[in-house]
Amino acid sequence: MTQNFDAIVIGAGVIGASIAFHLTERGLKPAILERKVTASGATGHSSGLVRMHYDLAVESQLTFVSYKNYFADWKNRVGGECGFIKTGFMQIAKREHEDKLRGNVANQQKMGINTSVISAADVKKLFPDLTTEHFDVAAYEPDSGYADASMTTNSFLDSAKRQGATLIQNCEVTAIRVAGGKIVGVDTNKGEFSAPVVVNAAGPWAKQVAALAGVDVPLVTWTHDVAFLHRPPSLGKFPAVIDDTINCYFRPEGSALILAAGEDESMRGEEPDAEDQTPTETFLDKLIDAMVQRIPKIEESGLHSIHVGRDGITPDQRAIYSAAGPDGFYLACGLSGTGFKTAPAAGASMAELILDGAPKTVDISTFNFERFSKGELINGEFGYGHIWK
Template sequence: MTEAGPYDAVVVGGGVVGASLAHHLTLRGLRRVLVCDRGRFSAEGATSRSGGVLRQHHTAAADTRLTVRSMDTFTGWADEVGGDCGYRRTGFVMIVAEEYAANLAKNTAAVQEAGGRAHLITADELTAEYPGLRLDRPAAVSYEPDGGYGDPAAATRALLRSAERRGAVLAEGLEVTGLTSAGERITGVTTNLGPVHAPLVLLAAGAWSRPLAATAGVDLPVEPRRIGIARHRATAPAGPVPACIDDTLGRYFRPADGDALWFGAAADPAVALDARPAALRADEVATARRTLAERVPALATGTVDGLRAGLDGYTPDHRPLIGPVGPAGLYACTGFSGGGFKTAPAVGELVAAEVTSGAAEEWLAPYRPGRFAAGAPTESDFPYEHM
């Protein structure tokens, strides 16, 4: 890798966040950008195990701003990035217990204030719009007409192709084994093919970020967590359903092709990085399916015909670490805690602007890596039971 000379930047991690970083870095004039991944791009980490839900609704205004900004990219993907991100506008609904109705209204207003479209609807309006849903108990509902889902792997490929057209080098199977520095400045990375030199290294390796950062004397509070999703296929037409987070059940789901439905089935807090994540078990899938059948009756019958399990990096406050760390030139963009896909376009844009201009981006202030050492995690403004 060193025969071609030093790079302007090395992006460690070929998931959707790393791909967005490469896309935006090259848009801002960096041509010698190397993107490397220990496996196949978008296939080894959290990106290919993402449910792909696209929503703007969050319980912290900082998160809402990022997702509203990113939604503009998803809806205009062909013109802004090129290719296809798999965006499907099915609508998104957030369902919470009645006791959180006031918080739901405030978080819905935050979407509107950030420039997104969202409004409260009644339970009757929800089931009239989506006959595939059942809502028997009192609840409060927020609706986003532009919400839906996308294809994280397809989005990653499109972003990487965009970066490659402007000179980025894409290196699958190039495993970064450590970070190198001289004095107080980063000098590059070590890989399975030898050293690579660059004055800027962006660490977007998800669950694998902490041990890599440690080689530069940096402790990143990112823990690996096993995540999993399952695909259910109904035996008969079930009626349309939206993308949904149901806080009353602590679950999420979204429609797919035909009468299929993807739903979250696992999120384990303690796993080892040195082993392949265990496949989803029958009891994990059955528990999630049984719980969600209260909301989507079609889940009570039919078959599960697709499973995905993998690792993602989680932080103590379930929000990413974005900002300079350790030696000058080392930048963390990791620990997205299940939320990387829907925020990746805005994060890539803001980080690229920050590292190329040298001016701090105010929108990224809540995500600085030093917040935990300072005892100042980013908390929800108006939380729910599970969010």
């Protein structure tokens, strides 16, 4: 027997959960169909950084809205927990990018974001255990930090369910049904579901899912290793940091661990279902060599564990939030290794696009699907080059 819903969201990662939550706030009763379990894709491996520094204004805006309206007030806004911890965030830029860093910070200040350019000497005063080699200035956001991507997703889903959504796990979408140019539903291993709206939020699998609706999305996978190191007891306070001079990012993970990852070793084009948990052979050595340049006390650290995550990445390394193909079909995919922190506001904006024909919370029209066929890839105003090398 076919089950009827107002909308179907394919994928229970953070963006599918956020979209479903926001659809229910507008009175819809959607189904979220998940081939495995919630947050089992990119989301469950996310490093969870919540920072507002981007080289593209609309991405800063998406995180700013996500931070102030959601992460900073999660219990009241969504319910449940997102695990947000305020550590501060610092973007360390290469010397040749100082003007760009200043341009981005000025844009972000105009939006009301609490950020400023600080000198290497200021960094030393704030965080004495960090070295200040290879850079003169950094962008510093005292309000930023990190959150728990699985908790974020599950509390979006719990609230969506309370508001009328249906979550079905171990339910793989195998076909998307279209009649007269319009979406009518999907087929799954658990039967048929009908709805006039289908949202493809299938993360690294989104290319394969879009193909079921006859839509060719230019998306490959991006595979990224992340290490958890024991925090040396003598190491003092430090914030979440993206350090372009050593191609690494790191942050505290609770009080006993450090999460750290490098950019050089990430792979493109693996099968979305490829074996997940094997880091590249040189990942750890390269990471530690880089990290000791910024935190010499890492020498006193030890390895706790490594995990490997995989996201979908587009040619301009920016998300796709757009209608595409048959009427009623939407893409919320290609989050390109950076889509956790923006998911609350992006989900609100997607729900507006679906229900009102245009987004209002944040103008996500920049992330339209047509940009690829038109050759109009997105570039940051003060771009640092690709987010991932």
